[in-house]
Amino acid sequence: MASKEAKALTEVQQDTNGAVIPDVTNNLFDVLLVALMVPMSTTGPFDPNCIMGLPTILWGKSGIGKSDIIKQICAYLSLCCRVLFPSQKQPEDFSDLLVVLNNQLASACMLGQVNELNARASAEKNPEGGVLVVDEASCATPATQGSMLGMVLDRKVGATSIHPWVRILLAANPPKYAAGGWGLEPPFANRMAHFYVKCPPVDKFVDWLLSENTKKNTSANVLMPKLQAGWTDSWAQVRGMLAGFLQANRSLMHMQPEPSHPQSGYCWASPRTYVMGGRAIATIRALGMNSDLEQTFMEACIGEGAAQEWCAWAVKADLPNPRDVLLKGWEIDKNRLDRTMAVFSSITALVLSVQDKKEQYELATKAWERLGELLKKGLPDICMRTCAALVENGLCATASNVPDALKKAAEPVVYELGKSGLVKYL
Numbered sequence: 001m002a003s004k005e006a007k008a009l010t011e012v013q014q015d016t017n018g019a020v021i022p023d024v025t026n027n028l029f030d031v032l033l034v035a036l037m038v039p040m041s042t043t044g045p046f047d048p049n050c051i052m053g054l055p056t057i058l059w060g061k062s063g064i065g066k067s068d069i070i071k072q073i074c075a076y077l078s079l080c081c082r083v084l085f086p087s088q089k090q091p092e093d094f095s096d097l098l099v100v101l102n103n104q105l106a107s108a109c110m111l112g113q114v115n116e117l118n119a120r121a122s123a124e125k126n127p128e129g130g131v132l133v134v135d136e137a138s139c140a141t142p143a144t145q146g147s148m149l150g151m152v153l154d155r156k157v158g159a160t161s162i163h164p165w166v167r168i169l170l171a172a173n174p175p176k177y178a179a180g181g182w183g184l185e186p187p188f189a190n191r192m193a194h195f196y197v198k199c200p201p202v203d204k205f206v207d208w209l210l211s212e213n214t215k216k217n218t219s220a221n222v223l224m225p226k227l228q229a230g231w232t233d234s235w236a237q238v239r240g241m242l243a244g245f246l247q248a249n250r251s252l253m254h255m256q257p258e259p260s261h262p263q264s265g266y267c268w269a270s271p272r273t274y275v276m277g278g279r280a281i282a283t284i285r286a287l288g289m290n291s292d293l294e295q296t297f298m299e300a301c302i303g304e305g306a307a308q309e310w311c312a313w314a315v316k317a318d319l320p321n322p323r324d325v326l327l328k329g330w331e332i333d334k335n336r337l338d339r340t341m342a343v344f345s346s347i348t349a350l351v352l353s354v355q356d357k358k359e360q361y362e363l364a365t366k367a368w369e370r371l372g373e374l375l376k377k378g379l380p381d382i383c384m385r386t387c388a389a390l391v392e393n394g395l396c397a398t399a400s401n402v403p404d405a406l407k408k409a410a411e412p413v414v415y416e417l418g419k420s421g422l423v424k425y426l
Contacts, residue, residue: 012196015174018262020304021059022296025198032056032073034293035193036131036167037223038283044235045228046355052129052220053167054280055152056300057137057184059174059266060197066171069197070133078219079167080120080130082113086148087139114157114166121163129165129220138172138182145188152191183265186256193276193300194267223287230286232353236322238278238285240346245313246274248338252306269302277301313338322346326366332377341382344374348386352393361403364395368409375416384417 012023024031038054039045045052058066067083074081117130140148155162162168170192175183200208246253255269267273280297284290298307317339320330325347332340351367354360367390374383390396390410397410 011198015061015177016059016196016262016266017174017176019266020263020299021194021196021266022299022304023198024195024296025200026204027290027293027296028058028069028195028197029073029076030289030293031195031296032070032169033077034280034283034287034289034297035169036073036077036079037220037227037287038279039227039231040279041164044353045224045231049164051155051164053131053169054276055168055170055192056195057170057172057192058195058197059172061177061199062173064197064199066197067133067135070131070169070171074131076217077223078128078217078221080117080128081133082117082130083133083135084111084113085135085139086144087136111157111160114160114162117166118160118163121165127165129167130163131167131169132162134168134170136172137170138175138184140182142182142185145182145185149188149191152188186259186264186268189265190256190268190270190273193280193297195296195300226288227283227286230288231282232355233321233323233350234285235279235282236350236353237319237346238282239349240322240342240344241314241317241319242274242278243345244317244319244338244340244342245310247341248313249309252309255303255306263303267300267303269306273301277307317342319343319346322350323363326350326363326370329370329373332374332379334377334379337379337382340374340379344370344382344386348389351395352389360395361406364390365403365406365409367395368406368413371413372409372416375413380417383413387413387417 009018010020013020035054035056037052039050039052040054041047041050043050058070060066071081113132117132120128120130134148150156151162152168155164155168172184252269253271253274257264257268277298277300280301281294284293284297295307295311298310301307302310317336319339319342322343324330325343330343334340347367347370351360351363354363367386371383371386374386387396391398395402395406395410397407397414
């Protein structure tokens, strides 16, 4: 009976003891390119201090070239790559523990790789980003993994902050193939996207041998203008999608497996991983990359089950571009409140994300006009949420220094909300 069940498992599940994570063997280069370009700060890629790179782990058997592919994509993007082996470190190497060194107190953190990458990223002349690769991550003991939480989430190693332009990638063998391997602790696993890499087919490996190092290099800095140009609209739309989806699927918000479940050490749904997946999708759209990558990244962040629900909902919702909604209008469907919530969440996100004040005022004026249309459809609850966000950010009739057109558009909406008793929430 056990053998029949084993045969039903995919190759990936057999290696991960039953856990499901996306296989990216055939598109690993594109996956890593996206992961390294994802803006992780709320300020977006316009901010020179924006943290870049989605924390990502590649799983796969030994000797199949995971580390080599990472080094290739780093070279392609002109990013300095340095490798760290946690199996050679103690928990205190990742903490603020003080030790006596040369008769002086010093941090136990002495990771030269981090210091070198920080120096390159903050150089006065020709600063460049970099990638800290944590290799053989599954060889880190649970105690060391606990100490590494701050490195991945808070981006600190001991007393040293990791520069925003230094990305973090991890590579690991499934525990049963690792030398003294351990599964990842759930809090650690939930801080990164998980992908699986198989041994490449012989023909693809031969092609790689023949074309090694012939790909024309670019630079992360060259891709940045394209990312910046498309980020505001893409991220606003995805934020609206997340809002609408979770309103309609509340039970999928947090799906932490039991500690004994194989999936607990890999990808599972949480507020954190929804944001991670959403940022990756916005990056894919801003860079104009293959849309098939969107489902791959959601599976890598929130797990296969929740990702399938997400993709089915997104296709059915067929959400419009938020800028088009503001400028051209949109037919409100009272029978699809989740879709309406998503659309109005996306236009709010877009208005609040615009950097140029004049453009922001113009779009905010349009937003108030759309809210008026929403009220006429008898949906004050959805209207109130968007209104509250605009009011909190000073884009309302009572704010000073806003254009008269904005005030004129906002006043009747607030008046109608007052009549319905909801204005007290603004």
